[in-house]
Amino acid sequence: MLLQEAIDExxxxxxxxxNYSKNTVAGYSFDLKTFEDFLVKHHRSLELNDIHKTLVRRFIQEQITKENMKPRTIxxxxxxxxxxxxxxxxxxxLMNDFMVGIETPKIDNKLPVYMSLxxxxxxxxxxENDTGRFAIRNHLMFKLLATTGMRRSELVDITWGQLDLxxxxxxxxxxxxxxxxxPxxxxxxxxxxxxxxxxxxxxLHPSQPVFINKNGDQLNxxxxxxxFKETLEKAGLPPKRFSLHHLRHTFATLLIQENKENVDLRIVQELLGHESLVTTQVYTHVDFEQKKKAIDSFNIFEAPS
Structure with a gap:
């Protein structure tokens, strides 16, 4: 069987x-197409059973050295x-799994980037002060992201039928x-x-997308x-520093940081739609000030005489 036929299946x-979302499927499709393009570029067989792990290792090497792919992308x-x-x-x-023995690169567990309050x-x-053509739409979009923590793919897919006012x-x-x-x-x-x-x-029909572009089509x-990048720049914030996903991080971080009494990790997990609580635990870094106070009050030293 040809690689493309297997990919299609x-x-x-x-x-x-x-039951994966169209955006998730599109992501898988893109990554598999990248691998197929590599095989075509190097005149390799596109028969599924002709592919071996040496080719995969060369593909990974090329992605790192020539495409400058980051470890997380690899x-x-x-x-x-x-x-x-x-x-x-x-x-x-497939007779022999050519991915057996292929290891993934180590990823640094960096703390999430987020906006300060x-x-x-x-x-x-x-x-709030913007008067541009799409000011009302943009005002709603970015405040909705900042107060719900939803993903950008989730935002653009919202229809009027999903809103209950x-x-x-x-x-x-x-x-x-x-x-x-x-809520x-x-x-x-x-x-x-x-x-x-x-x-x-x-x-405004329930089936219509809430957020549309200048042509009246669904925003992608x-x-x-x-x-978002243009808005950051106009707001006097560095567009290279923040992305839409960082707005999601900002929501989770500030929710915990500013409202410790009413919020626990399980609430944040459910709001973000994380399958595992482990994924949500990264946001506990926001309690640094609380940690500092705890250390400062750790009275194990004798008072100077």
């Missing part, structure tokens, strides 16, 4: 049987290939199409009403990313 399996590509060959082996499409408030002040909730379709119900912050509701009033009625993640 694998992607169909992810979409239909695993880790993702290797994980994608491992999932692919595991599926192919299970379905008897002052930086977030600076962004908010700009959004009677109960002030929003239903999110997350990874694996798993649903979670999020809307009180300051978000009037922004939704203002934005809704700015749109023609035919765009790439377009949202571009708008």
């Amino acid at each position: 694998f992607l169909l399996y992810l979409e239909i049987e695993k 880790h993702r590509k290797i994980s994608c290939l491992k999932s692919f060959t595991k599926y192919c082996t299970r379905e008897n499409l 002052q930086e977030l408030q600076k962004l908010f002040r700009y959004l 009677f109960n002030n909730t929003i239903r999110i379709h997350g990874k694996g199409k798993k649903e979670r119900l999020l 809307l912050h009180p300051m978000i509701v009037p922004l939704i009403v203002d934005y809704k009033n700015s749109l023609p009625e035919y765009l 993640p790439r377009g949202l990313h571009k708008i």
Whole structure:
């Protein structure tokens, strides 16, 4: 079987049987296409059973040396290939799993980048005073991200039918199409009403996307990313420092930092849609000040005489 045929079957399996979102499937498709392009570029066989681990190692080496891929990206590509060959082996499409013995690079466990409360408030002040053509939309989008912690793919996929302004909730379709119900912050509701009033009625049908571009089509993640970078610059914040995902980090970090009495990790886990609490535990770094106070009050030394 040709590699492309196996890839097509694998992607169909992810979409239909695993119920992965279209964005997740697109990510797998991109990584597998990168590997196929490597084989074509080096005039290698595209027969699935002709591929061996030496080729995979050369692919990884090229991605690191020529494409300057970061360890986290390489880790993702290797994980994608491992999932692919595991599926192919299970379905008897592949005789020998060529990913056996291929190790993923070590990833530094860096603390998440996030905005300080002052930086977030600076962004908010700009959004509140912006008078541009898409000011109402952008104001809502970025405050909604900052007060829910949803992913950018989740934001652009929201339809009017997912918003419940009677109960002030929003239903999110997350990874694996798993649903979670999020409460809307009180300051978000009037922004939704203002934005809704700015749109023609035919765009307000429950099946219509909430956030649209200048052509009236659904905004895509790439377009949202571009708008966010432009907004950061206009707000006087460094666009190279922050990304949309950092806004998600900001939500989780400040939620714990500013509201310790009412928030525990399990609440944050459910709000973010994390499968494992371990993923959420990275945000406990925000308690540095609390840790410092604990150390300072650790009275094990005798007072000087």
